[in-house]
Amino acid sequence: xxxxxxxxxxxxxxxxxxxxxxxxxxxxxxxxxxxxxxxxxxxxxxxxxxxxxxxxxxxxxxxxxxxxxxxxxxxxxxxxxxxxxxxxxxxxxx
Amino acid sequence: xxxxxxxxxxxxxxxxxxxxxxxxxxxxxxxxxxxxxxxxxxxxxxxxxxxxxxxxxxxxxxxxxxxxxxxxxxxxxxxxxxxxxxxxxxxxxx
Amino acid sequence: xxxxxxxxxxxxxxxxxxxxxxxxxxxxxxxxxxxxxxxxxxxxxxxxxxxxxxxxxxxxxxxxxxxxxxxxxxxxxxxxxxxxxxxxxxxxxx
Amino acid sequence: xxxxxxxxxxxxxxxxxxxxxxxxxxxxxxxxxxxxxxxxxxxxxxxxxxxxxxxxxxxxxxxxxxxxxxxxxxxxxxxxxxxxxxxxxxxxxx
Amino acid sequence: xxxxxxxxxxxxxxxxxxxxxxxxxxxxxxxxxxxxxxxxxxxxxxxxxxxxxxxxxxxxxxxxxxxxxxxxxxxxxxxxxxxxxxxxxxxxxx
Amino acid sequence: xxxxxxxxxxxxxxxxxxxxxxxxxxxxxxxxxxxxxxxxxxxxxxxxxxxxxxxxxxxxxxxxxxxxxxxxxxxxxxxxxxxxxxxxxxxxxx
Amino acid sequence: xxxxxxxxxxxxxxxxxxxxxxxxxxxxxxxxxxxxxxxxxxxxxxxxxxxxxxxxxxxxxxxxxxxxxxxxxxxxxxxxxxxxxxxxxxxxxx
Numbered sequence: 001x002x003x004x005x006x007x008x009x010x011x012x013x014x015x016x017x018x019x020x021x022x023x024x025x026x027x028x029x030x031x032x033x034x035x036x037x038x039x040x041x042x043x044x045x046x047x048x049x050x051x052x053x054x055x056x057x058x059x060x061x062x063x064x065x066x067x068x069x070x071x072x073x074x075x076x077x078x079x080x081x082x083x084x085x086x087x088x089x090x091x092x093x094x
Numbered sequence: 095x096x097x098x099x100x101x102x103x104x105x106x107x108x109x110x111x112x113x114x115x116x117x118x119x120x121x122x123x124x125x126x127x128x129x130x131x132x133x134x135x136x137x138x139x140x141x142x143x144x145x146x147x148x149x150x151x152x153x154x155x156x157x158x159x160x161x162x163x164x165x166x167x168x169x170x171x172x173x174x175x176x177x178x179x180x181x182x183x184x185x186x187x188x
Numbered sequence: 189x190x191x192x193x194x195x196x197x198x199x200x201x202x203x204x205x206x207x208x209x210x211x212x213x214x215x216x217x218x219x220x221x222x223x224x225x226x227x228x229x230x231x232x233x234x235x236x237x238x239x240x241x242x243x244x245x246x247x248x249x250x251x252x253x254x255x256x257x258x259x260x261x262x263x264x265x266x267x268x269x270x271x272x273x274x275x276x277x278x279x280x281x282x
Numbered sequence: 283x284x285x286x287x288x289x290x291x292x293x294x295x296x297x298x299x300x301x302x303x304x305x306x307x308x309x310x311x312x313x314x315x316x317x318x319x320x321x322x323x324x325x326x327x328x329x330x331x332x333x334x335x336x337x338x339x340x341x342x343x344x345x346x347x348x349x350x351x352x353x354x355x356x357x358x359x360x361x362x363x364x365x366x367x368x369x370x371x372x373x374x375x376x
Numbered sequence: 377x378x379x380x381x382x383x384x385x386x387x388x389x390x391x392x393x394x395x396x397x398x399x400x401x402x403x404x405x406x407x408x409x410x411x412x413x414x415x416x417x418x419x420x421x422x423x424x425x426x427x428x429x430x431x432x433x434x435x436x437x438x439x440x441x442x443x444x445x446x447x448x449x450x451x452x453x454x455x456x457x458x459x460x461x462x463x464x465x466x467x468x469x470x
Numbered sequence: 471x472x473x474x475x476x477x478x479x480x481x482x483x484x485x486x487x488x489x490x491x492x493x494x495x496x497x498x499x500x501x502x503x504x505x506x507x508x509x510x511x512x513x514x515x516x517x518x519x520x521x522x523x524x525x526x527x528x529x530x531x532x533x534x535x536x537x538x539x540x541x542x543x544x545x546x547x548x549x550x551x552x553x554x555x556x557x558x559x560x561x562x563x564x
Numbered sequence: 565x566x567x568x569x570x571x572x573x574x575x576x577x578x579x580x581x582x583x584x585x586x587x588x589x590x591x592x593x594x595x596x597x598x599x600x601x602x603x604x605x606x607x608x609x610x611x612x613x614x615x616x617x618x619x620x621x622x623x624x625x626x627x628x629x630x631x632x633x634x635x636x637x638x639x640x641x642x643x644x645x646x647x648x649x650x651x652x653x654x655x656x657x658x
Binding site for chain 4: 412427428429431433441443444463465466467468469470
């Protein structure tokens with residue numbers, strides 16, 4: 001089963017807390033907050049969004065920072081994902 | 095009886111919970127939430143929407159993910175449907 | 189007496205509940221909600237609306253679905269009508 | 283004394299309840315609501331409004347329907363009037 | 377001391393209640409509301425406002441009607457004035 | 471140390487109450503309100519702001535009137551300043 | 565590990581209170597407020613943001629003033645940072 005985001009949307013998955021710690025990054029994480037670092041799973045094709053051309057700059061595998069309360073959560077095969085607009089992604093971590 | 099969505103609107107119907115489970119997808123579903131995976135029943139013709147040209151990219155039969163509280167619910171012949179704008183559809187499932 | 193909607197507005201009248209049932213359509217209708225299927229009584233001429241050209245696609249006699257809380261209600265000769273913008277009409281029923 | 287509305291504004295006066303009844307129109311009128319049928323007393327010149335050209339389509343003497351809570355009320359020589367934008371006028375009654 | 381409004385702003389002063397009465401106009405005036413008829417004291421130069429060209433149509437001495445809660449109040453030499461945008465002026469009284 | 475406002479921003483400092491009184495201007499000043507007359511300390515370079523060209527019309531030394539709750543307060547070397555957009559300045563006092 | 569802000573975003577870090585005091589600047593700082601002077605750590609590439617071209621004018625090392633509640637906080641290697649849009653930066657301190 002494949003999830004294909006539409007237009008400027010991006011499917012991301014929050015990194016597990018352990019992975020986050022190993023990489024040396026610790027995010028303020030009240031129990032009900034989503035971690036802020038996620039891995040990009042799939043990106044939409046971009047194109048016209050609300051009358052403006054959007055070029056996708058993210059790709060699958062990127063590690064990104066998003067706002068804690070951004071996007072729509074979905075659960076697929078027992079894993080939790082989030083779908084956000086590319087413009088809601090704040091930064092890429094390298 | 096046929097429902098023809100106008101402009102950029104799409105008529106969708108939430109998949110039954112059983113169908114959803116068989117396909118291996120489980121959505122967080124508090125009792126009062128709509129399931130997030132729906133099947134497209136009919137699509138509008140697109141065209142000018144609020145002064146911007148919209149091209150329809152969805153077609154009847156597509157399985158789509160939408161936000162849980164998106165759109166307007168209607169009940170036809172005892173079945174519940176939802177009418178959403180194409181821009182409120184987050185992703186296609188294949 | 190004739191009601192002529194201005195610009196992109198449409199005068200509609202909710203179908204009676206009986207008529208609705210005969211046609212096989214049942215809408216969720218809490219007591220304080222308007223039925224969602226209405227008949228178009230008159231349409232405005234379209235034209236420039238907020239700086240954008242609007243072409244009317246509805247005509248008198250069309251049966252349409254609108255949101256439950258959309259538009260302005262008026263009472264004429266003892267009958268209740270609603271005036272909505274064409275963009276608030278979700279679908280046509282045929 | 284003359285009131286000259288500016289730009290796309292229209293000076294209207296609610297019809298007296300008696301007049302309304304004689305014409306066969308009855309509006310739902312909770313005590314605190316304004317009647318919805320008014321007579322146009324004066325119209326502004328139109329022109330550029332928020333960067334968009336507005337052409338006035340109403341004229342003094344027209345009978346119009348507006349939303350119940352639309353516009354700004356003024357009291358002149360003991361009579362109550364309302365100033366609305368032309369775009370807030372829903373329909374003309376003929 | 378001179379107050380020069382910027383861009384599309386207008387300095388107005390509410391007419392005294394006495395003056396208002398003599399002219400035959402009575403405004404609904406709860407204690408905490410500003411009178412709605414004011415005299416224009418000074419007008420800004422107009423020009424580009426939020427990317428749109430604004431031409432000033434009011435001049436010092438005009439008597440105008442504004443919404444009751446519009447603009448910013450200032451007190452100069454013991455007199456109260458209000459600064460409004462020209463677009464917040466509803467009508468001119470002649 | 472120099473504070474250089476960006477784009478269309480202006481650094482202003484509220485006049486002391488004494489200075490204000492001497493000049494004959496008295497502003498309604500509840501204890502928690504900022505005085506409305508300020509002196510311009512520094513102005514940004516203008517330029518493109520939200521896609522629109524802004525030309526700065528204020529200069530250091532100007533005395534200006536602003537809304538009471540406009541802008542962001544900063545404290546520098548024990549003095550309080552406010553940073554506002556030029557479009558939030560209502561008038562110049564000469 | 566490197567944080568690369570996207571589009572018009574800027575990664576900033578609040579100056580320590582001691583550093584702030586030494587430089588002679590004191591900001592009103594209720595316990596729950598962020599200091600208002602920060603150092604720029606990294607800037608995005610600019611480009612099209614919501615259909616408008618944004619040119620970055622800040623660079624790493626700049627000391628900037630931002631609103632107290634602006635942006636998204638992230639914690640990296642035990643240090644707290646904030647990601648803001650360039651348009652949310654009010655002024656540069658030199």
